[in-house]
Amino acid sequence: MSTVVKVPLRYRIPWKKIVLYVLAVVFALYLVLPFYWIVAMSFMHEVDAISVPPHWIPVHPTLENYLGFIHPSEAQQLVGGRAIDETPYSLRNSLIVATSTAILNLALATFAAYSFSRLKFRGSQVLLMLYLLTRMVPGIAIIIPFYLLMRTFGLLDTYLALILSYTTFALPITIWILKDFFRSVPRELEEAARVDRCGWFRTMWSVFLPVAAPGLVAAAVFAFMTAWNEFMFALFLTSTRAAKTIPVVAANFATDFNTQFTVMAAAGVLAVVPPLALALLFQRKLVQGMAAGSVKG
Amino acid sequence: MAVQAERRPLGDNAKAWALNAPAMIVIALLIAYPIAYSFWVSLQRNNLKRPRANKFIGLDNYQALLSDQAFLSALKVSAVFVLVVLGLTVVLALILALVLNERFRGRGLLLSLALLPWAMPGVVNGLMWRTIFDAKTGALNGLLTQLGLIDDYHAWLTSGTGAFLFTALAQVWNTLPFSVIILLAGLSTIPSELYDAATVDRAGAVQRFVQVTLPWLLHPLLIVLILETMNAFRAFDTIYVLTGGGPGDATTTIALLDVQTVLTFTDFGLGSAYAWVITAITLLISVGYIGLLYRKGNFEV
Numbered sequence: 001m002s003t004v005v006k007v008p009l010r011y012r013i014p015w016k017k018i019v020l021y022v023l024a025v026v027f028a029l030y031l032v033l034p035f036y037w038i039v040a041m042s043f044m045h046e047v048d049a050i051s052v053p054p055h056w057i058p059v060h061p062t063l064e065n066y067l068g069f070i071h072p073s074e075a076q077q078l079v080g081g082r083a084i085d086e087t088p089y090s091l092r093n094s095l096i097v098a099t100s101t102a103i104l105n106l107a108l109a110t111f112a113a114y115s116f117s118r119l120k121f122r123g124s125q126v127l128l129m130l131y132l133l134t135r136m137v138p139g140i141a142i143i144i145p146f147y148l149l150m151r152t153f154g155l156l157d158t159y160l161a162l163i164l165s166y167t168t169f170a171l172p173i174t175i176w177i178l179k180d181f182f183r184s185v186p187r188e189l190e191e192a193a194r195v196d197r198c199g200w201f202r203t204m205w206s207v208f209l210p211v212a213a214p215g216l217v218a219a220a221v222f223a224f225m226t227a228w229n230e231f232m233f234a235l236f237l238t239s240t241r242a243a244k245t246i247p248v249v250a251a252n253f254a255t256d257f258n259t260q261f262t263v264m265a266a267a268g269v270l271a272v273v274p275p276l277a278l279a280l281l282f283q284r285k286l287v288q289g290m291a292a293g294s295v296k297g
Numbered sequence: 298m299a300v301q302a303e304r305r306p307l308g309d310n311a312k313a314w315a316l317n318a319p320a321m322i323v324i325a326l327l328i329a330y331p332i333a334y335s336f337w338v339s340l341q342r343n344n345l346k347r348p349r350a351n352k353f354i355g356l357d358n359y360q361a362l363l364s365d366q367a368f369l370s371a372l373k374v375s376a377v378f379v380l381v382v383l384g385l386t387v388v389l390a391l392i393l394a395l396v397l398n399e400r401f402r403g404r405g406l407l408l409s410l411a412l413l414p415w416a417m418p419g420v421v422n423g424l425m426w427r428t429i430f431d432a433k434t435g436a437l438n439g440l441l442t443q444l445g446l447i448d449d450y451h452a453w454l455t456s457g458t459g460a461f462l463f464t465a466l467a468q469v470w471n472t473l474p475f476s477v478i479i480l481l482a483g484l485s486t487i488p489s490e491l492y493d494a495a496t497v498d499r500a501g502a503v504q505r506f507v508q509v510t511l512p513w514l515l516h517p518l519l520i521v522l523i524l525e526t527m528n529a530f531r532a533f534d535t536i537y538v539l540t541g542g543g544p545g546d547a548t549t550t551i552a553l554l555d556v557q558t559v560l561t562f563t564d565f566g567l568g569s570a571y572a573w574v575i576t577a578i579t580l581l582i583s584v585g586y587i588g589l590l591y592r593k594g595n596f597e598v
Contacts, residue, residue: 016502023396024407031410034470035417037436038425052450054439108323111316121313129587131320134328136583138531140555141576144338144569145331147559168327171320229418231534232556247420247534254424254538261428268421279416280409287412290478 035272042066042266049262065266076263083252083259087267089241090249094228095274097159097245101166101227102220105174108167109219113178114204118187128179135172139232147236161237162245166227173226174219177289181215218285225275246271332576339569346563358570368571370546371554374461375530378550381465382472382529387521389469390476395510397477398484415474419534426467427539430454457547460540464548467535472528476521483517484510516589523586527579551575 041049042065043058068076069087076084112131116124146165147156155161189211193203209216231247238244250271253264279286342354362368397408414422429436432452441447454460487510495505533552536542542549542557549557551571559568 017401020396020399020401023392024401024403027393027396028403028407028410030470031407031413034425034429035413037429041428050434052434052439053443054434054436108320112320115313115316119309119313119316121310124313127317127321129591131324132587132590133580133583134324136527136579136586137328137332138527138552138572138575138579140531140533140552141335141572141579142328142331144559144565144572145334146327148334148338148565149331164327168324171324175320225416231418231420231537235556236560247418250418250420250424251538254420254427255541261431261434264424265428268424271421272417275416275418276413279412283409283412287408287478287482290475 038265038268041262042269044262046260046262049265065260065262066270068263069266069270076260083249083256083267084263086241086244086249086252087246087270090244090246091270093159093241093243094245094247094271097162097166097243098224098227098274100159100163101170102224104163104167105170105223106216106220109171109174109178110209110216112175113182114208116175116179117182117185118190128176131172131175134168135176139169143233143236146233150237156237157239157243159243162227162234162243165233165237166223166230169230170223170226174223177219177222178212178215180289181218182212184215185212214285215289218282218289221278221282221286222289225278228275335569335572338565339573341566343566343569344562344564354566358566359573361567362570362574367546367549367554368551371549371551374546374548375550375552378461378465378468378532378548379526379529381462382468382532383522383525385465385469386472386476386525387518390473390480390521391514391518393473393477394480394484397481411474411477413474414471415478417471419471419532420538422467422471423535423538426463426470426535430463430539454540455544457544460544460547464536464539467539468529468532471535472525475528476525479517479521479524480514483514487513519589520586523582523589527582530579530582531575 040056040058043061043063044055045060045062045064048055048059064073068084072081072084115121116128146161150156150161185208189207190203193207198207228245229247230245231251234245234248235251238248246267250264250267253259253267339358340353340355341351342357343351393411397404397411417425428434430453432438432450432455435450435453437453438447438450442450452459453463491509491513492505495509500508531552532550533556536548536550536553537556540548542553546554552575555568555571555575558564558571
């Protein structure tokens with residue numbers, strides 16, 4: 001300790017920083033490039049999209065792939081005409097089904113989640129565990145009875161069949177997410193309302209729920225995305241443009257051998273935009289919810 | 298306390314169960330009943346195309362599974378698929394989460410980008426990778442050729458092994474964000490004093506990772522392992538669109554086989570038996586998961 005080693009002041013290469021930034025750039029490219037490719041392709045003419053070597057940016061940008069969904073050109077009509085025709089309908093169907101699912105879910109889950117966040121009751125742990133367990137049930141396990149059930153009631157190819165099945169998927173997750181959000185709402189608010197002689201429903205409606213609104217929105221977004229992205233049940237339960245959702249029609253593009261890649265890409269982009277916009281808009285809450293409930297939406 | 302003195306028309310118990318009733322009824326009707334019913338169907342010969350041949354056959358469907366080549370092959374494909382997807386996902390997610398846990402310019406942007414694959418429907422994920430892996434015009438071929446890594450365009454999806462690996466890669470891209478978020482949440486709970494102490498002790502970066510980070514990450518890692526195992530085990534959308542199970546049955550996972558059995562061959566009896574095997578395996582895994590959460594005390598109400 002007595003001798004002080006004199007180290008010449010020298011510039012130290014900030015290895016940590018370099019590694020960090022290299023990794024960040026590599027990951028950014030990995031995450032964004034595949035998506036960029038279908039977005040770019042959706043604005044290309046078919047000739048450019050299939051050229052070798054590929055054009056990485058649309059050299060002659062065009063909207064014809066998107067406009068084709070409204071007025072298909074003859075060429076588009078010829079290859080994959082049915083899927084093209086069905087795309088606008090399927091977008092409408094998906095929107096209706098996903099929105100209804102989100103609302104129905106919220107209505108059912110709010111009560112249950114409230115009970116877990118505010119009341120001490122016997123069996124609460126078991127019940128919470130049961131909800132989680134139902135979430136673990138693979139969709140494929142209930143799809144056959146679901147199909148037979150819907151057939152019996154004449155509900156095949158209707159919105160209702162889809163909304164009901166997606167509600168059951170999303171319900172346990174929604175309860176788990178809401179329970180955590182509700183706990184962060186201060187109890188004093190309700191107690192103050194009670195002192196003011198507000199009834200329970202009144203308290204809920206005009207005091208508790210407005211404060212819990214961000215959590216409710218996040219849960220609704222989760223349910224919406226679950227319904228929007230779901231494919232297997234939609235494949236079983238729908239067959240015409242009356243109820244086919246966008247994943248089913250998008251899959252039709254892919255399984256049809258002479259589909260134009262550009263049109264398929266455009267349909268894919270249309271299918272991604274709503275969930276992606278929601279994810280970015282509600283990023284913070286969704287991340288919080290995902291981590292808290294450890295659930296996949 | 299004053300609150301105690303108030304009149305309480307309903308006890309907390311009754312009130313709580315009343316509040317849970319709507320959700321419970323829906324779940325009982327739409328999950329519990331179908332699951333039980335599907336077990337009943339799995340005990341029957343039940344083919345939509347031959348309704349008159351329907352009859353109760355006990356466990357025959359299950360017995361048939363033991364010598365059912367398609368089933369055994371699908372089970373193997375699923376198992377390997379889970380292993381490959383899980384391995385890649387955990388390694389990539391851990392690195393990305395560690396990166397995101399640092400402070401640097403552009404961190405917020407990277408986090409937003411990380412949500413992109415999560416928001417993408419599995420079907421779109423499948424068709425996206427189809428255009429990328431395409432043998433004649435795909436972006437992967439184009440990129441590798443331009444970088445000088447390959448001379449000719451390859452047909453990535455025509456060999457069984459190739460199709461399997463590339464399908465796994467497509468699946469990893471889709472499920473990565475979920476693991477990243479959970480691991481990132483775990484990382485953010487590590488007290489920074491621990492790192493300071495380790496730095497004072499002159500622990501290197503690797504040592505710090507092994508001695509401080511990993512032990513704290515054990516729990517989130519287990520959660521990721523369990524949930525991603527389940528996701529990979531029932532993976533369907535991406536595979537259906539990307540390869541449709543082919544070539545041959547190289548990518549026919551158990552979920553895919555089940556859907557084919559039901560949709561194409563309308564064999565509801567056998568399909569239900571497949572489904573019950575999937576359910577049983579999933580249930581085993583989830584019991585482990587719930588046990589884990591329970592031990593952590595996540596269930597305190």
